[in-house]
Structures are given as structure tokens and as C-alpha cells.
Amino acid sequence: MRHAGAIAGLAVVGMVAGACSAGEPSASDVAPEEVTGTIRVLAPTFPASNEGQAAFDDVVAAFHEEYPGVEVEPDFATFGNLNEKISTALASGQFYDVVVTGMGWVPPLASQGAFLNLDRFGVTVDTIAEQANPAAVAPALYDGEVYGYPLLIGAGGLALSRSAFEEAGLDPDSPPTSLEEIADMAEQLTIRDEDGTIIRPGFDFWAAANGYRHRFVSVLGALGRDLYEDGEPGYMDGEGVEALEWMSEMINEREVIGYGQKSASGAPMLLSGDAAMGFLGGYIDCEDVGQEICDDLEFFLLEDQRPVMFAGGQLASVGAQTDLPDASWAFIEAMSTPEAQTVLASMNFGVPALAGMADSDAVLSNPSSEFSYGNLDYSVYEGGATNWLDLRDTFNNELDKALLGQASAEEVLSYLAEQSE
Structure with missing residues (x-):
């Protein structure tokens, strides 16, 4: 309605x-x-x-x-x-x-x-x-x-847990600088129990089911494209498919996090020590999450063809x-x-x-806000189409189809491009 x-x-x-x-x-x-x-x-x-x-x-x-x-x-x-x-x-x-x-x-x-x-x-x-x-x-x-x-x-970039990186034999002072490096490191950082159930995700998308739109915009941006460019879809020249397939791979093949997996509070799992790396927002209350958590975070930008921050x-x-x-x-x-x-x-x-x-x-007031303000030049944002308010929910629904294996990335993005017209 x-x-x-x-x-x-x-x-x-x-x-x-x-x-x-x-x-x-x-x-x-x-x-x-x-x-x-x-x-x-x-x-x-x-x-x-x-x-x-x-x-x-x-x-x-x-x-x-x-x-x-x-x-x-x-x-x-x-x-x-x-x-x-x-x-x-x-x-x-x-x-x-x-x-x-x-x-x-x-x-x-x-x-x-x-x-x-x-x-x-x-x-x-x-x-x-x-x-x-x-x-x-x-x-x-x-x-x-x-x-x-x-x-x-x-605005919010990415962060990693320094202690989790060190435990996995990774250098926390050398964050990943490509999507492939993120995926490889996330696999090394993921902890599972004997049954294979993920105990600690190696990468947190900070997205619930039907809520991956912002993450797609971010990954697409890292591949060098904006969601819309001069009013036209910027996700139809291969980068969109690559972005969506990478997200699906992280969930379904690499299995570094479950689809829709999130913390009980809805906050990034890094802030409760329940993830090793992932997306953060532009504000952290260090008194609330604990100074130890804040001190353990190393901030960086999502990067591949260019560095970006949603x-x-x-x-x-x-x-x-x-x-x-x-x-x-x-x-x-x-x-x-x-x-x-x-x-x-x-x-x-x-x-x-x-x-x-x-x-x-x-x-x-906090390290995340300081990092985000200092990197606003790398911002990417959603929207750009004149019917964007009608498309937002459609984007969430369609992206989920690809992440759940119900449709291919090409099918999903072609449908979204048609709706943009």
C-alpha cells in the first residue's frame, strides 16, 4: 500500500x-x-x-x-x-x-x-x-x-578486529585492498563448530534478509560504478553482475556469513566481538560497546577498482x-x-x-565518525533515478533472489533496469 x-x-x-x-x-x-x-x-x-x-x-x-x-x-x-x-x-x-x-x-x-x-x-x-x-x-x-x-x-566504511586478525596470522595493519583479498581473509577469519555452523563470521555484511541494497551499492562502487549515472543504470555493464555474484559467493560458497545473519540488537557484529571484519556505521558509542572493542578496531575503505564508503x-x-x-x-x-x-x-x-x-x-566524539568524515570524498550513495522511491523495495526483493539462488545476477539486474525505465 x-x-x-x-x-x-x-x-x-x-x-x-x-x-x-x-x-x-x-x-x-x-x-x-x-x-x-x-x-x-x-x-x-x-x-x-x-x-x-x-x-x-x-x-x-x-x-x-x-x-x-x-x-x-x-x-x-x-x-x-x-x-x-x-x-x-x-x-x-x-x-x-x-x-x-x-x-x-x-x-x-x-x-x-x-x-x-x-x-x-x-x-x-x-x-x-x-x-x-x-x-x-x-x-x-x-x-x-x-x-x-x-x-x-x-557514512560508514569497513573495520576489522585487530585481535581476530592477529589470531588468524594476518596483519591488522594491512587491510584488504580488493574484493578477492576480502574474501580470502574472511575465509581465514571465519570460525565454525564441529558441525560446520558459523560461530564467528569472517565478514559481516550488517544486513538483514531483504536488506542488502546498501551493500550492493557499496560493492558496485568499489568496482568503479555508481548505481545510476546520468539517470541511467550503472550496474548493467558487467560490474553489477560481478558485484552481486561476489556477494552471493561470500554467503553461499565461501560461507563466511549466513544469509541475513545479524546480531540480536541489529548492530554490526564487530561491536559485540561476534565478527572479525565487516561494515560499520558512521558512529560508535565507545562507552556503550566498551573501550576495549573500540581500541580493537582498525578502519578502512571498501576497495577494488576504487576506494568507496556508502x-x-x-x-x-x-x-x-x-x-x-x-x-x-x-x-x-x-x-x-x-x-x-x-x-x-x-x-x-x-x-x-x-x-x-x-x-x-x-x-x-568517536573513531567511526572521525574516520567517515575524513573520507567523505570516497562516498557513494543510492538513488539517481527519478522513480527511485518506487524502486527501493524492489531492489531489496530482487537482490535477495540472487543471494538465495532463485534467479541469476543477470536476470535480477536486467529486471531492475527494466523497472528503472
Whole structure:
């Protein structure tokens, strides 16, 4: 139902935006302190906690310094229901003034007229390239124009357990630099019981069943291709097949981890000492997992034809139907100060999207964030197709077919390419 809702919502947005945005009065000719009204903000950025509410209140307070007469009506979504809320709002003709989405979401929504081009606020490709980390620029664009402003980035590379490497006779100071080396080392690191059951995976994909999409994007990136390149599938020239077959080989032939195998908490198994090598997120609470675990980790990038690191994140856009575009943009600016991004990144287990934030508390608070921020130039992200919101779940379903031996990699990727059209 959520999938169908997204299609239905996007089908009407062009009509809705066109009907509501033309000829409406703008607050741009009125002094900000004299503007009145309400802006509705849809954001998964603020957790449902006292800390999240306090962070939101701080942003509102900063916004009210410029627009004291404009009320802010929040809708604290999660990424689990964000797509549904967007679709419902579009279909009803009552869209939000400010919308925070994820990597890959801007082209599908901007292509249907849901967002304003931010050039009306002086935001161009050149200015955003100066203000934001380079890793966050491409996801903010549609058709070469800026429709989203980067708020935070959630990026994570790989890590290995130094003690596990040493026990296996491997050098922890020489991480693998190719997919073949990862596979060979993972086999040496895997521990099984007498029945062959995996006790300690040699490599943790950090993916549950029906959740290998991000890992495919990462492996494909290491082979030198992006998921979409100029709107066209980048996984159809052999590298996609190679990436998916490598993942299948790790699970079904090398047997360094079981399909869908994960920790009980859902956290990377490296953080509980239950895996020897694998994917990590961009944040580690060393007090929570134990300083001994943190000290045992050696971070590195997934690498083959090029080094890469998967990146997600959040971007803020102005809804095309807004009656208060300048106030809406001002709210995004309030979320985009270095101070606000530091807080938001910490709460969302990421790093600020702004450039020049290497010394911020959010980056220096833990070794994973410091590593990810320092390597954002190697980021790869999902999305790039204008129907990406409809394709995400399909990708998960189809990739699983290859991993479970129900279809070949060629069949799976050909089907996905057809759906992309």
C-alpha cells in the first residue's frame, strides 16, 4: 500500500504544485518581522525524545529571531513512514512547507514539481559546493539545479578486529585492498563448530534478509560504478553482475556469513566481538560497546577498482506549494548552522554535511565518525533515478533472489533496469 501510495501521490503533484504556486502572494516584499502565518515542517531529523524536542525548540528559537510572527507546526516523521506522509500530503493538495528527505529522494520529488528550485534563495551548484562537503552535493541536485540543502551525512566504511586478525596470522595493519583479498581473509577469519555452523563470521555484511541494497551499492562502487549515472543504470555493464555474484559467493560458497545473519540488537557484529571484519556505521558509542572493542578496531575503505564508503544522509527542501517560501528557507537556514548541524548529526548518528567541520564535537566524539568524515570524498550513495522511491523495495526483493539462488545476477539486474525505465 505504501508503494502504491507513492505512485498515486507523485501522479498528482505536478497539477497540485502548478495550481497552488502560480500567482500567489509572496512574503518576499514584506519585512521578516512583519510576516505572519504557519509553516509545516516534515522531518525525521528530530528523535522522539526530550533531546530531540530540545533540538527542535532551539532551531525554532533561532528561526523566530528572524520570523517572530511565523508559527512552526512540526511533523516528526521517521524514515519508516516518511514516504507515506509525503504521498498523502501530495495527494491531498496540502503539502508541507519544509520537507527533510534522504539521499536519493530529491530527484524523484523534484522531477514531479514537489520542491522549489533553491536558486530563488541564492543557492546554486557553485555556492552549495563551497558550503557543503563534496559528498553531499550530487544528492541535492536534479537536472543540474539545487532542490535540497544537505543537513547531515551518515557514512560508514569497513573495520576489522585487530585481535581476530592477529589470531588468524594476518596483519591488522594491512587491510584488504580488493574484493578477492576480502574474501580470502574472511575465509581465514571465519570460525565454525564441529558441525560446520558459523560461530564467528569472517565478514559481516550488517544486513538483514531483504536488506542488502546498501551493500550492493557499496560493492558496485568499489568496482568503479555508481548505481545510476546520468539517470541511467550503472550496474548493467558487467560490474553489477560481478558485484552481486561476489556477494552471493561470500554467503553461499565461501560461507563466511549466513544469509541475513545479524546480531540480536541489529548492530554490526564487530561491536559485540561476534565478527572479525565487516561494515560499520558512521558512529560508535565507545562507552556503550566498551573501550576495549573500540581500541580493537582498525578502519578502512571498501576497495577494488576504487576506494568507496556508502553514505546516506538528510537534505531539506522547500515545498513548491508553500505560501511562505522565504520563511521556509529561513527555517532550513536555522537547521544548517554549524551549531545546529553538530547537534543534529550527533542525534542521528552521522556527521555534519557542512564543509570545514572536522573539528566539531559530532566528528571528534568517536573513531567511526572521525574516520567517515575524513573520507567523505570516497562516498557513494543510492538513488539517481527519478522513480527511485518506487524502486527501493524492489531492489531489496530482487537482490535477495540472487543471494538465495532463485534467479541469476543477470536476470535480477536486467529486471531492475527494466523497472528503472
